[in-house]
Amino acid sequence: MKPNTRTDSGAVLRQVFHPPVREWQYWVIQFTVALIASLHLLNDSNHDLLGAHIPAGIPVALLIIPVGYAAVRYGLAGSAATSIWATLLWLPDLMVRHGHPSADLIDLVMIDVVAFVFGQRIESERFARSRAEQETAERIAAEESYRLLFESNRAPIIVVDASGMVLDANPAARELRESGDDLDLIRAATDGGGVISDLNGRTVRMSNGEDYRIGIVDLPTQNDGAATQLVFENVTAELGESRRATQYARLVVKVEEELRRRLARELHDEPLQLFLHLARRLESLGSKAGVPDEVSSGLDQARLHALDAANRLRVVSRDLRPPALDRLGLVPALSSLLSDVEEDTSLSTSINVSGEPRRIGADIELGAFRIIQESVNNAVKHAEARRIDVKVDFGPERLRVSIHDDGKGFALRDSADGDSPGMGLLGMRERAAILAGQLAIESTLAHGTTVRADMPIAGPLSESVADEGPGIVKAD
Ligand SMILES: Nc1ncnc2c1ncn2[C@@H]1O[C@H](COP(=O)(O)OP(=O)(O)O)[C@@H](O)[C@H]1O
Numbered sequence: 001m002k003p004n005t006r007t008d009s010g011a012v013l014r015q016v017f018h019p020p021v022r023e024w025q026y027w028v029i030q031f032t033v034a035l036i037a038s039l040h041l042l043n044d045s046n047h048d049l050l051g052a053h054i055p056a057g058i059p060v061a062l063l064i065i066p067v068g069y070a071a072v073r074y075g076l077a078g079s080a081a082t083s084i085w086a087t088l089l090w091l092p093d094l095m096v097r098h099g100h101p102s103a104d105l106i107d108l109v110m111i112d113v114v115a116f117v118f119g120q121r122i123e124s125e126r127f128a129r130s131r132a133e134q135e136t137a138e139r140i141a142a143e144e145s146y147r148l149l150f151e152s153n154r155a156p157i158i159v160v161d162a163s164g165m166v167l168d169a170n171p172a173a174r175e176l177r178e179s180g181d182d183l184d185l186i187r188a189a190t191d192g193g194g195v196i197s198d199l200n201g202r203t204v205r206m207s208n209g210e211d212y213r214i215g216i217v218d219l220p221t222q223n224d225g226a227a228t229q230l231v232f233e234n235v236t237a238e239l240g241e242s243r244r245a246t247q248y249a250r251l252v253v254k255v256e257e258e259l260r261r262r263l264a265r266e267l268h269d270e271p272l273q274l275f276l277h278l279a280r281r282l283e284s285l286g287s288k289a290g291v292p293d294e295v296s297s298g299l300d301q302a303r304l305h306a307l308d309a310a311n312r313l314r315v316v317s318r319d320l321r322p323p324a325l326d327r328l329g330l331v332p333a334l335s336s337l338l339s340d341v342e343e344d345t346s347l348s349t350s351i352n353v354s355g356e357p358r359r360i361g362a363d364i365e366l367g368a369f370r371i372i373q374e375s376v377n378n379a380v381k382h383a384e385a386r387r388i389d390v391k392v393d394f395g396p397e398r399l400r401v402s403i404h405d406d407g408k409g410f411a412l413r414d415s416a417d418g419d420s421p422g423m424g425l426l427g428m429r430e431r432a433a434i435l436a437g438q439l440a441i442e443s444t445l446a447h448g449t450t451v452r453a454d455m456p457i458a459g460p461l462s463e464s465v466a467d468e469g470p471g472i473v474k475a476d
């Protein structure tokens with residue numbers, strides 16, 4: 001606080017040169033000083049004035065009264081000017097009568113010193129008091145404007161202590177509390193050892209059916225207790241919008257998957273069977289007795305074409321909807337996908353399964369399969385890779401998959417996050433988002449690409465909680 005003290009002393013000293021010349025009381029004091037000086041002069045020149053002898057020190061000592069009064073009333077400005085004025089009035093007497101320093105001179109110096117010290121002290125105190133008053137006024141004004149904002153804010157706001165006890169609530173929050181016991185949710189959430197700051201960004205579904213996002217502001221501590229302000233921002237519309245978008249995307253994917261499943265089945269049941277039947281007919285025709293060799297070899301060629309067509313149809317049908325996925329689950333479907341890749345290309349592949357492999361929700365199996373299928377297809381089509389390694393981790397609550405290729409890599413901004421992201425990469429992100437999961441792509445030029453996806457096995461958390469009614473849900 002040193003610099004402040006210096007500033008204060010400077011401000012105090014400046015007062016010396018600003019006596020309160022506009023105040024009539026000030027001039028009464030100066031007049032009193034002049035009166036005392038005259039009394040002193042008279043006393044010195046005529047000891048028998050009024051028939052009484054006044055001791056020489058008395059008039060000087062009397063100066064304490066106007067000087068002290070000036071100090072109390074005007075601070076240093078008054079006392080300094082008054083003592084200077086007294087000294088000036090005394091000067092002729094000191095020089096003319098004695099011509100050398102005397103007891104009067106010492107008294108005068110003492111009065112000057114007292115005037116300065118006393119005045120300065122009073123001035124400092126006045127200064128400190130006015131500063132404190134100003135600070136108090138500013139604090140009160142700030143508190144009032146905070147109070148006004150707090151009271152008039154349409155967003156519910158509560159102030160809680162470290163244990164989650166509600167210390168204060170604005171009218172919007174009180175209204176909410178009256179309509180249900182909602183704000184106790186906050187206590188319920190923090191009672192079980194939770195930390196209030198963890199609520200920041202969380203979304204709460206209140207019993208009025210609205211969704212609120214919690215914002216946390218730490219308030220300056222009051223009475224030794226930490227207080228936290230929780231602002232509830234109504235995000236019902238925003239969440240509704242994003243829920244609707246996810247719902248729509250989920251529907252689109254569902255319709256597309258349904259279409260793929262139907263197409264796969266129809267291709268498998270009709271044209272594929274027809275080609276197989278055709279191949280068998282051609283074979284039996286070719287092996288009939290009496291068929292010329294030329295015709296027989298032509299029939300055999302036609303039979304091979306029919307088998308090739310059947311095979312292609314089988315591949316298309318399997319790509320559309322791998323039968324192993326529905327019947328056997330994610331891992332067998334992936335093994336079959338990778339062995340097809342090895343068969344059709346010169347790539348080597350591996351699959352590493354960890355955790356507790358099990359059947360999980362059909363949506364999640366399908367979503368994870370599509371993400372891996374697209375990543376593997378990309379590695380085959382674009383990466384010029386030698387290997388593809390797939391990892392699947394069945395955690396207790398989350399399924400984590402990763403697909404790595406050692407190919408040429410690519411600049412992400414040119415694809416997924418750029419102006420024209422590829423449909424495949426977009427689709428993968430969409431699949432992960434629909435399942436309330438995350439997808440990350442890492443690619444380094446000349447070193448390859450890794451796609452990682454991570455999704456909750458129990459399905460989107462927000463949905464399950466929303467279905468059960470009010471509660472705290474994880475922010476998206
Ligand atoms: N594993 C990969 N290795 C190299 N480039 C890739 C890889 N995956 C994607 N890409 C690049 O990103 C682009 C976008 O991929 P994608 O969205 O799947 O579309 P598409 O496969 O239809 O081209 C690809 O055209 C390719 O240039």
Ligand SMILES: [Mg+2]
Nearest residue numbers: 374378424425
């Ligand atoms: Mg692709």
